Amino acid sequence: MDLRAGWLADVAEVVTKGTGEVERTADRAQVDVTFEALGAERSEAVSMLNQRISAVEPLLEEFEVRSRQLSVHDNWDNNQRVGSRASQQYVICVKNLDRLDALLAELVQAEPSWINGPSWTLVDDTEAIREAQKEAVADALRRAEGYATALGRRLGPLLRIGDTEGGSHYQPRMMSGAASFEMAGPAGMVDQLNLKAQQITVSASCTAAWSLLD
Numbered sequence: 244m245d246l247r248a249g250w251l252a253d254v255a256e257v258v259t260k261g262t263g264e265v266e267r268t269a270d271r272a273q274v275d276v277t278f279e280a281l282g283a284e285r286s287e288a289v290s291m292l293n294q295r296i297s298a299v300e301p302l303l304e305e306f307e308v309r310s311r312q313l314s315v316h317d318n319w320d321n322n323q324r325v326g327s328r329a330s331q332q333y334v335i336c337v338k339n340l341d342r343l344d345a346l347l348a349e350l351v352q353a354e355p356s357w358i359n360g361p362s363w364t365l366v367d368d369t370e371a372i373r374e375a376q377k378e379a380v381a382d383a384l385r386r387a388e389g390y391a392t393a394l395g396r397r398l399g400p401l402l403r404i405g406d407t408e409g410g411s412h413y414q415p416r417m418m419s420g421a422a423s424f425e426m427a428g429p430a431g432m433v434d435q436l437n438l439k440a441q442q443i444t445v446s447a448s449c450t451a452a453w454s455l456l457d
Contacts, residue, residue: 272364
């Protein structure tokens with residue numbers, strides 16, 4: 244006979260939710276950039292695109308290029324084919340943020356069709372997530388103690404705990420001067436932008452059940 248199971252079936256409990264948040268400075272940036280070229284035929288568009296990106300590839304050798312996505316298609320106007328367009332999109336990961344300004348200046352100088360970024364993340368979020376989880380558990384415990392006191396009871400052992408929907412996640416904290424731009428223009432414009440790494444808000448949430456003692 245499982246005596247513990249029988250005890251758990253009769254024990255009074257209180258269930259609380261807890262949340263925790265910590266902030267860390269981003270140490271990784273992602274930049275998306277796309278180059279395009281037009282041609283009378285698809286082969287011509289691809290050839291012109293290759294010429295445009297031939298100077299770009301050497302710039303990317305010291306960075307992690309997460310993807311290179313090629314797209315080639317015909318252009319149409321009133322059901323008539325009016326040439327072709329070829330494009331290549333790069334997703335670039337920058338871990339050495341000291342090189343970010345120079346990379347963006349060089350990319351803009353190459354005159355892409357558009358640049359989007361940087362978007363900010365953490366190289367390793369393990370420590371931050373654990374700290375947020377610790378705060379979430381402490382928050383759930385404080386709430387449970389409050390309910391126990393309100394009922395004139397004592398808080399007993401933890402019965403179970405789990406992530407609430409969504410679990411742990413993080414996102415950039417929106418702030419004045421946040422680095423986000425979309426442009427294709429003179430390289431000198433990059434110097435006027437605030438590209439300081441943003442703060443990342445790491446959050447965790449949990450649901451915990453505690454026994455109530457007399």
